[in-house]
Amino acid sequence: MVHAVKAPSDVGLARRIAMVAYTEYASDPRVRREAETLVAEGHRVEAIVLRPRSGPSAAELDGVHLHEVPLSARRGGGMRYLYQYAVFFLLSSLLLFRLYRRVRFNLIYIHSLPDFQVFCALPFKCMRIPVLLDLHEPMPEIVVARLRRPTGSAWFRISAAIERLSCLFADHVIVANDGIRDAVVSRRVSPSRVTTVYNVYEVGPRPVSPEEVRRRLGLPEGRLLVHAGGVSPERDLATLVEAVALLPGHDDIHLVIAGDGAPEYIETLRGLAHGLGLEDRIRFVPKMQLELARALVALSEIGIVTLESNPLTQLAWPTRLVELVALRKPLVVPQLPLLASVLRDAARYYPPGDPQGLARALQEVLTNKHEWESKAEEAARVCQEFDGKRARTTLLEILHRVDNPTIRSSAPAI
Numbered sequence: 364m365v366h367a368v369k370a371p372s373d374v375g376l377a378r379r380i381a382m383v384a385y386t387e388y389a390s391d392p393r394v395r396r397e398a399e400t401l402v403a404e405g406h407r408v409e410a411i412v413l414r415p416r417s418g419p420s421a422a423e424l425d426g427v428h429l430h431e432v433p434l435s436a437r438r439g440g441g442m443r444y445l446y447q448y449a450v451f452f453l454l455s456s457l458l459l460f461r462l463y464r465r466v467r468f469n470l471i472y473i474h475s476l477p478d479f480q481v482f483c484a485l486p487f488k489c490m491r492i493p494v495l496l497d498l499h500e501p502m503p504e505i506v507v508a509r510l511r512r513p514t515g516s517a518w519f520r521i522s523a524a525i526e527r528l529s530c531l532f533a534d535h536v537i538v539a540n541d542g543i544r545d546a547v548v549s550r551r552v553s554p555s556r557v558t559t560v561y562n563v564y565e566v567g568p569r570p571v572s573p574e575e576v577r578r579r580l581g582l583p584e585g586r587l588l589v590h591a592g593g594v595s596p597e598r599d600l601a602t603l604v605e606a607v608a609l610l611p612g613h614d615d616i617h618l619v620i621a622g623d624g625a626p627e628y629i630e631t632l633r634g635l636a637h638g639l640g641l642e643d644r645i646r647f648v649p650k651m652q653l654e655l656a657r658a659l660v661a662l663s664e665i666g667i668v669t670l671e672s673n674p675l676t677q678l679a680w681p682t683r684l685v686e687l688v689a690l691r692k693p694l695v696v697p698q699l700p701l702l703a704s705v706l707r708d709a710a711r712y713y714p715p716g717d718p719q720g721l722a723r724a725l726q727e728v729l730t731n732k733h734e735w736e737s738k739a740e741e742a743a744r745v746c747q748e749f750d751g752k753r754a755r756t757t758l759l760e761i762l763h764r765v766d767n768p769t770i771r772s773s774a775p776a777i
């Protein structure tokens with residue numbers, strides 16, 4: 364997204380901001396939105412990020428200066444992630460120090476995961492440069508959900524301690540939803556230090572036509588159901604594949620699964636589809652730029668979000684859900700606490716991990732499109748609370764507060 368850049372006189376002192384994120388910048392909507400919001404307000408943003416596996420990116424994207432460390436993310440077990448986090452921490456710390464010699468930052472903005480990434484700002488914190496920490500996900504719940512460690516384990520206690528120390532180190536903490544905020548506060552972080560900025564959706568300036576999407580991705584004509592996001596067991600995609608096979612009278616529907624994932628898991632899904640006779644009705648496409656991914660999602664008959672039930676997903680508010688709401692797609696989502704508390708009657712729920720339950724939900728929405736399209740409008744009204752303007756206002760207020768720590772927040776958490 365591109366916004367007109369304000370002159371520094373319109374926004375007060377223009378900042379020089381270093382943003383550090385263990386992510387591929389071009390395909391991360393939250394990191395991009397926040398960086399571009401700051402640029403639009405007249406601030407300079409230097410983003411230190413991962414190098415995509417497809418090769419180095421341009422030096423600048425929509426006004427944000429990119430600095431990619433020579434490391435690409437690879438999926439694996441807990442030790443693999445720990446190794447990659449540690450390497451990125453070291454490389455990004457060195458690059459941050461080198462950049463500071465040229466660009467005298469006056470704010471360091473760290474995105475987690477990992478939480479301990481915030482400590483790359485230690486030398487600058489000693490110089491009284493403010494540090495923001497943005498928690499996209501709660502690390503202790505990730506340990507339980509993905510590493511299969513119980514809440515009483517040493518892994519959980521260590522990750523909870525690191526999360527708390529990271530939050531105390533930062534001048535202020537931003538979290539991606541109220542479920543994460545409640546979890547962080549429950550671990551003895553003061554509520555006054557934590558502000559919620561929900562993931563929001565804003566239409567980019569370069570829409571891709573439906574015909575272009577189908578041509579570039581080699582998609583068939585006819586109706587589509589689309590999953591665009593991470594491809595992992597946590598996304599409950601096996602349940603989605605089985606549910607599509609159970610749909611009666613909808614043989615013209617094709618399922619598109621778009622995103623990055625472990626090759627062995629993707630092969631498992633391919634094998635499942637083959638065994639169910641769906642090999643001609645399912646397409647796997649790789650991770651893509653945001654603009655193309657959003658155009659692909661716009662082709663979906665239904666806004667589908669599938670997740671397994673675990674301590675992490677119970678706190679989840681997926682970015683793709685906000686995109687589906689903005690596109691006025693009738694929603695089919697898992698019955699999980701945070702989703703149900705926000706969306707209420709504006710979505711059709713299914714029990715996580717239940718293919719028959721998901722098939723019934725899809726069938727109901729497909730055969731009663733008019734009724735569920737009105738529910739999509741209801742979901743849009745519910746999610747107005749999380750619109751881009753409010754997110755921008757809250758983010759800018761946080762920047763003002765780190766300059767004036769005695770100021771209380773006047774804008775509600777969103």
